[in-house]
Amino acid sequence: MDFSELEASISNDASPVRAARELLKERYNADAEAFRQGADVRALVHSRSGTLDTVLALIWNRYAFASSPDISLIAVGGYGRGELHPHSDIDLLILTRNGIEEGWQEDLGAFVTLLWDLKLDIGHSVRSIEESLSAAREDVTILTNLLETRTIAGPDELRNELSQQVYSDAISSDRDYFIAKREEQKRRHAKYGDTEYNLEPNVKGSPGALRDIQTIGWITKRHFGLQNIADLTRFSILTEEEHQILLQGETFLWRLRYGLQLIADRNENRLLFDHQRALAEMLGYRDEGKRLGVELMMQSYYRTVLALAELADVILQYYDEAILGSGSDDDILPLNKRFQIRNYYIEAVNNQVFAYAPYAIMEIFVLMAQHPEIKGIRATTIRSLRAHRHLIDDAFRSDLAVTSLFMELLRTPHALDQTLSAMKKYNVLGRYLPEFGQIIGQMQHDLFHIYTVDAHTMRVIRNMVRLDSTEARNDYPLASRLIHRLPKLETLYIAGLYHDVAKGRGGDHSELGAIDVEDFCQRHHLSERDTQLASWLVENHLLMSMTAQRKDISDPDIIHGFAQSVPSQIHLDYLYVLTVCDISATNPKLWNTWRASLLRQLYIETKRALRRGSETPVDRQEWVRATQSEAREILHAQNMTDEQIDNIWDTLDEDYFLQDSTVDIAWQTAAIIRHGDDPDPLVLIRDTRGGPTDGYSQIIIYMSDRIDLFAATTAVLEQLNLNIVDARISSSEGPFSISSYIVLDEKGKPLGIDPARKDRVRRRLIEELDDPEDYPDIIHRRTPRQLKHFAFPTEVTFSSDTVNQRTVVEVVTPDRPGLLARVGQVLLEHRVRLTNAKIATLGERVEDVFFVTDEHGEQISDPAACQALQQDLCQMLDDTQ
Numbered sequence: 001m002d003f004s005e006l007e008a009s010i011s012n013d014a015s016p017v018r019a020a021r022e023l024l025k026e027r028y029n030a031d032a033e034a035f036r037q038g039a040d041v042r043a044l045v046h047s048r049s050g051t052l053d054t055v056l057a058l059i060w061n062r063y064a065f066a067s068s069p070d071i072s073l074i075a076v077g078g079y080g081r082g083e084l085h086p087h088s089d090i091d092l093l094i095l096t097r098n099g100i101e102e103g104w105q106e107d108l109g110a111f112v113t114l115l116w117d118l119k120l121d122i123g124h125s126v127r128s129i130e131e132s133l134s135a136a137r138e139d140v141t142i143l144t145n146l147l148e149t150r151t152i153a154g155p156d157e158l159r160n161e162l163s164q165q166v167y168s169d170a171i172s173s174d175r176d177y178f179i180a181k182r183e184e185q186k187r188r189h190a191k192y193g194d195t196e197y198n199l200e201p202n203v204k205g206s207p208g209a210l211r212d213i214q215t216i217g218w219i220t221k222r223h224f225g226l227q228n229i230a231d232l233t234r235f236s237i238l239t240e241e242e243h244q245i246l247l248q249g250e251t252f253l254w255r256l257r258y259g260l261q262l263i264a265d266r267n268e269n270r271l272l273f274d275h276q277r278a279l280a281e282m283l284g285y286r287d288e289g290k291r292l293g294v295e296l297m298m299q300s301y302y303r304t305v306l307a308l309a310e311l312a313d314v315i316l317q318y319y320d321e322a323i324l325g326s327g328s329d330d331d332i333l334p335l336n337k338r339f340q341i342r343n344y345y346i347e348a349v350n351n352q353v354f355a356y357a358p359y360a361i362m363e364i365f366v367l368m369a370q371h372p373e374i375k376g377i378r379a380t381t382i383r384s385l386r387a388h389r390h391l392i393d394d395a396f397r398s399d400l401a402v403t404s405l406f407m408e409l410l411r412t413p414h415a416l417d418q419t420l421s422a423m424k425k426y427n428v429l430g431r432y433l434p435e436f437g438q439i440i441g442q443m444q445h446d447l448f449h450i451y452t453v454d455a456h457t458m459r460v461i462r463n464m465v466r467l468d469s470t471e472a473r474n475d476y477p478l479a480s481r482l483i484h485r486l487p488k489l490e491t492l493y494i495a496g497l498y499h500d501v502a503k504g505r506g507g508d509h510s511e512l513g514a515i516d517v518e519d520f521c522q523r524h525h526l527s528e529r530d531t532q533l534a535s536w537l538v539e540n541h542l543l544m545s546m547t548a549q550r551k552d553i554s555d556p557d558i559i560h561g562f563a564q565s566v567p568s569q570i571h572l573d574y575l576y577v578l579t580v581c582d583i584s585a586t587n588p589k590l591w592n593t594w595r596a597s598l599l600r601q602l603y604i605e606t607k608r609a610l611r612r613g614s615e616t617p618v619d620r621q622e623w624v625r626a627t628q629s630e631a632r633e634i635l636h637a638q639n640m641t642d643e644q645i646d647n648i649w650d651t652l653d654e655d656y657f658l659q660d661s662t663v664d665i666a667w668q669t670a671a672i673i674r675h676g677d678d679p680d681p682l683v684l685i686r687d688t689r690g691g692p693t694d695g696y697s698q699i700i701i702y703m704s705d706r707i708d709l710f711a712a713t714t715a716v717l718e719q720l721n722l723n724i725v726d727a728r729i730s731s732s733e734g735p736f737s738i739s740s741y742i743v744l745d746e747k748g749k750p751l752g753i754d755p756a757r758k759d760r761v762r763r764r765l766i767e768e769l770d771d772p773e774d775y776p777d778i779i780h781r782r783t784p785r786q787l788k789h790f791a792f793p794t795e796v797t798f799s800s801d802t803v804n805q806r807t808v809v810e811v812v813t814p815d816r817p818g819l820l821a822r823v824g825q826v827l828l829e830h831r832v833r834l835t836n837a838k839i840a841t842l843g844e845r846v847e848d849v850f851f852v853t854d855e856h857g858e859q860i861s862d863p864a865a866c867q868a869l870q871q872d873l874c875q876m877l878d879d880t881q
Contacts, residue, residue: 072154302441459585463651711824
């Protein structure tokens with residue numbers, strides 16, 4: 001049946017649902033295929049609207065009320081603009097002149113029911129003109145819908161009468177409407193974290209996305225009474241370039257939204273991980289070198305919304321002045337010959353300032369930094385800035401006046417991250433530092449890096465600037481003290497600006513970034529000493545975090561080796577601050593008290609090593625003897641005898657005395673002595689010092705040694721929803737072993753915030769571990785939705801720890817519930833003993849390091865045994881993804 005026959009069936013058949021569904025389906029499929037073939041999305045969006053117009057009008061005209069001059073079917077909202085994506089909601093207003101007349105009620109109910117039978121996402125209201133106006137007075141959302149209307153069926157006079165009054169001050173003044181929509185936008189932006197850079201952005205509601213474009217249109221229509229946003233140019237609000245930015249940005253977002261709804265097969269506006277790869281492929285994005293097609297698509301998205309956000313600033317500021325500021329006197333404060341502050345916004349004294357003094361492009365941001373009362377750049381000056389950005393070329397970048405101004409900006413005490421973000425927003429920073437321009441909007445398709453590279457960099461700078469705040473002194477106490485010892489903060493800022501600048505180019509981004517920062521320092525006339533320091537920091541910015549998280553930093557040899565790579569105490573201070581700011585800016589969930597304690601321990605031990613001299617490593621035996629001596633004194637004070645102490649210590653190897661503070665060793669030893677011959681496991685749980693909400697929880701288990709103890713314990717802890725961040729099992733020559741686990745709850749907090757839960761954990765461990773052969777099967781919880789989209793093969797590598805006579809097994813695998821218990825199960829099957837584990841979960845990626853021996857406490861030297869262990873670990877972990 002062709003379209004004309006389907007239309008006839010809708011008009012004439014007793015039950016038009018089948019014909020209407022068939023027509024909608026055929027048009028939907030035809031449009032979807034056209035989209036996949038690259039058809040103009042704007043035409044398709046309007047085509048979908050036209051199809052619905054046809055179907056709704058045909059159905060409307062089946063009823064007797066359709067001939068009345070006092071009732072119309074009106075499209076409102078996005079449908080009123082003639083815009084419908086594949087699964088957009090369809091907003092309708094059944095508009096009457098004076099209310100529902102006798103005899104209409106039943107037919108109107110049948111009409112609406114028939115629309116529901118078509119499975120359309122219909123939103124409808126039935127109102128008279130007066131009821132509509134009354135609702136618009138009370139609710140700005142209803143008013144906004146009524147600014148965009150079209151008559152689908154019935155007389156158009158009703159809609160015209162309604163529209164004339166909707167645009168009048170009797171419903172809402174221009175001022176009140178602008179304030180309401182501006183506040184509405186602020187709330188919406190806050191909902192999305194006030195950033196364009198969300199990992200799974202909403203193409204409709206996120207900052208810079210479609211709703212921002214629509215907000216501009218609504219305010220414009222209310223202000224001028226316009227019916228088409230393209231008419232903005234008639235009033236000189238937008239330049240032709242700005243209109244193209246708006247139009248091209250909207251078209252790009254429409255393509256994303258259209259394809260997204262085809263893939264999701266529902267009204268979906270969120271760019272979820274579930275759909276990103278498929279959408280990128282549908283839109284023709286292909287992998288380029290190491291850059292994934294999905295990453296290229298998302299970079300296009302982020303750059304588009306950033307440009308739209310800049311444009312929205314210009315337009316909304318225009319309305320702020322035209323609507324809110326009209327009739328009031330301007331408050332003007334001259335700054336110099338080129339700039340002045342007008343009503344708290346900086347502006348150029350004339351639009352040719354940047355043409356005759358290009359260095360003023362940099363100067364305006366320095367002035368903003370020096371005058372925190374400035375709220376932003378005035379719209380006319382933003383336009384002038386955009387018109388002259390082409391002047392930022394190699395000559396500009398090498399101009400002494402410009403480089404001096406940029407260094408002055410870095411040295412000015414202020415919220416540097418905000419100024420640099422403004423420079424980025426107005427496309428000055430990316431032009432002045434082309435290497436930085438390459439990473440704007442660049443994402444990494446994983447759950448670890450939840451910000452684009454440029455957004456992450458701005459957060460690193462923000463963390464550096466805020467280290468002097470009260471909040472930072474609580475969250476980063478050591479870094480907030482060290483920041484005052486750094487001789488030149490600008491060196492730290494430069495390292496922060498460049499530490500990830502080479503990501504996405506291929507090769508080692510740390511090494512490539514070190515070359516870039518050297519060029520920057522030379523161009524900005526930094527001393528050789530400062531240049532070398534900045535380059536060293538960029539090249540080694542991952543060194544401290546990797547050492548703390550993946551190596552046994554209780555081992556004096558590890559500390560000695562790390563100290564040898566740090567040239568001086570000042571290098572260590574800079575590196576520690578950079579590392580803390582970097583980690584905490586990567587992912588809010590990544591920075592926790594355990595990582596903080598690891599970095600603090602590494603800093604303190606390295607500081608001691610540097611004082612001794614890097615050529616003077618710690619003697620292990622001497623360290624063990626000193627540790628035992630201090631711990632023994634503490635135990636003597638608690639009336640413990642040497643015989644009691646030695647009965648325990650003589651069964652432990654020396655590694656036990658390298659790993660903990662003397663206070664911890666004394667605490668554990670005293671508890672074991674008091675436990676005596678009790679056959680039940682001894683389970684100790686305590687939080688770090690400083691109060692119940694500070695730090696992490698340490699669980700100590702002392703019980704009969706079994707090779708399957710690690711698998712049993714991790715199974716129980718994971719069933720209890722505890723996140724294991726570190727594990728250590730001390731080898732013993734006797735029948736008992738001491739296991740230590742560092743845990744946090746699912747919110748990253750220690751157990752001390754819930755004493756009752758701490759007691760439940762202790763009792764559960766005792767109950768389950770008194771006979772490990774009976775511990776329950778691992779609970780197979782559902783893998784979180786996002787993790788499913790980042791599966792990759794498990795990688796297992798082996799290396800030797802010759803100093804401690806251990807084998808190091810590094811496992812890189814996707815995260816999932818029960819992971820450690822599964823690793824423990826494989827180790828058990830291979831009769832491998834675990835002595836230490838470094839647990840690191842980075843988004844969806846786990847990078848765990850296990851220090852193991854064979855069942856006799858020796859290194860695993862047999863290549864065949866290593867290969868078999870590797871194969872079984874990979875198979876076990878990959879089969880459970």
